[in-house]
Amino acid sequence: KAGVTQTPRYLIKTRGQQVTLSCSPISGHRSVSWYQQTPGQGLQFLFEYFSETQRNKGNFPGRFSGRQFSNSRSEMNVSTLELGDSALYLCASSLGRRPSVEDEQFFGPGTRLTVL
Amino acid sequence: AQSVSQHNHHVILSEAASLELGCNYSYGGTVNLFWYVQYPGQHLQLLLKYFSGDPLVKGIKGFEAEFIKSKFSFNLRKPSVQWSDTAEYFCAVNAPDNMLTFGGGTRLMVKP
DSSP states (O other), X not given: OOOXXXXXXXXXXXXXXXXXXXXXXXXXXXXXXXXXXXXXXXXXXXXXXXXXXXXXXXXXXXXXEEEEOTTSOEEEEEOSOXXXXXXXXXXXXESSSSOOSSOXXXXXXXXXXXXX | OOOEEOOOSXXXXXXXXXXXXXXXXXOOSOOEEEEEEEOTTSOEEEEEEEOSSOSEEXXXXXXXXXXXXXXXXXXXXXXXXXXXXXEEXXXXXXXXXXXXXXXXXXXXXXXX
16 A cells, blocks of 8 residues: 655745645545644644645644645645745645544655755 | 643663653643654654553554653653664644644664
8 A cells, every 4th residue: 555645755946936745645545634844843733634625724824725636635835935934844644534543644755845 | 722842852872771752741631642753764653642541552663652641741661772763753642623733852862
C-alpha cells in the first residue's frame, strides 16, 4: 500500500510569489491534514479537510488556504510569500476524522519550501 | 488554547542507558495522546497512542508511555536505548477539536 505522497519535495520561491503544494493520501483515506514544521515554532496545525470540506483551521493568516478534491487529494496554497514561510510542510492522512485505536494519521515526507 | 510542553529539548545518552522524555499538556478534558518519532531523513511515524484504559501504553521498538491524568503528563520511556533510537521525538494531543497539537520536540542523540 503506497504511503502519503507530497509533491514537489523541494521548492525555492521569492518573496511575494505564491506556491501550491500537493498531497495524495493513502488510498481509501478521506481525511487530510496539513502542518507547518519550523525549527522555531515546531509542528503547527494548518488545516484539516474531510469530504472536500475544511473542518478545522489553525492560527494562520488568510494567505494560507487549501482544498480537497473528490478523490481526497489535497492542495495547499500560500500567497504573497514571506521569508517566514520557509518551512517543511507536512501532510497527513487518515481514514476518518477522529483518531481511534484502529485509525491514525500517516505522514508524508513533506515539501521543503525555501523563500528567498 | 491547548498547549503541549516537552521540557527536554536535547538529550544525549549512551547506548543501554534508560530514557524518559517528559510531556505535559494543558487541556483538562478527555484527551487522546500520542508520541511520534522522526528519524533523520524519514517521515514522522507513530510510536504509540493512548485513548483509554490501561494508562501504561506499549508501542513499537520497545517504547512505552504512562498517562498520569492528575499530572497532565504522558512521559515516554525506554529501558535501554540503542544508537538507532537517535531521532526527534514529538508528543501530541488531540483535543478538544480534533486538531493534533504537538510539543516542541526532543532531539535524542544516542552515543554508541
